[in-house]
Amino acid sequence: MDTTEKLEEAVAVLQQLGLKEYEARCFVGLIRLETGTAKKLSELTEVPRTRVYDAIRVLEAQGLVEIQHSSPQQFRAVPLDEATETLRDQYEARVERLQETLETVDTIDNQDESPVQEVWAMAGHDAIENRTNDLIEDASEEIVLVVGDESLLTEDLLDALEAASDNVEVIVGSLTESVQDRIRTAVPEATTFVSGLEWLGTETSVENDTAVGRLLLVDRSTILVSSIVPETKEERAIFGGGFGNGLVVIARRLMAQGLIPIRDPGN
Known part of the structure; x- marks a missing residue:
């Protein structure tokens, strides 16, 4: 420049x-x-x-x-x-x-009933990181997070996980042992593992593939999944809550690939 x-x-x-x-x-x-x-x-x-x-x-x-x-x-x-x-x-x-x-602005209620299940799309790294940190902060029972792109493992995210680990079960998966060590150091109370989902990583993606950035499941009901757009490196995500037990069980077991059986959140 x-x-x-x-x-x-x-x-x-x-x-x-x-x-x-x-x-x-x-x-x-x-x-x-x-x-x-x-x-x-x-x-x-x-x-x-x-x-x-x-x-x-x-x-x-x-x-x-x-x-x-x-x-x-x-x-x-x-x-x-x-x-x-x-x-x-x-x-x-x-x-x-x-x-x-x-x-202080009055809201307008234009729905007779709130949907049981909701899925929303959002874009932008800062917005997605803020939503991730808010979901972690609001967790009351369990946080399962798999990080597919190391650049998303920011100090703010690690701080949020460390603060949450005092009150809830925190389970964090990474794609490499070096990233796992970093998580262990920052969040010693968390259960960490190397994920078996190798296809998540950007390094294993072929050109023009969209790589998964982060997968987050909070309290077995709220899910956030983000991806990294190859051309722009922009992060995009879908976020939803109120899911039925079937989808949650699949998501939790998929995200826990690589976790030793006794710590599998599905058990």
Whole structure:
């Protein structure tokens, strides 16, 4: 990635954090300059000079830019660590405000009866990891997890498993002994095993095959299965609850392939 691409990516991220395009371009421009006038900043960023002043006023109000009232005025960005912390605080405040607002919104009940069995599709690693961690946190009896892609075994996931292991039975399968050792170290109370489902792993998948990322069964009733899309490496999942005993028995016994018989959750 060359300098131009990096700058455009920075502008795009700043826009995602709430800045308008000219504001983002001026801030990125000032990060590159020790100090700059409106004229110099306009030449560097290609933001019209009259719009530079508007953008700087917004950036100053947000605590991202400082102004020296000389003639001509000089502008500079606050230190990068300080700027990123300010942006983080603003973003988190917006998210908290959004949550508080939506929690007070009245819901509309448009179903006479809730379905006994539900299956939903979801996409995106962060969303799937958050759902996985929430399901683990809500478990009351048993967690059975098989990790098919080592990259999904994040510190957040290990922390969630460790916290859950104090109250529920935690059973975790991996495809290799090295990953099993890592799980044992992080979650010493868990029962670990090397899964017999070799076809889960991305290393054994042929080109263009979709590999299974994770299989999770919580309290013998809620299932989450994710896959890794070969072209984009995006994680997608299906999630469901309220399943009948037949499907649960099959899922639990399939997921426990490689677990010694006495620890088989089907026994």
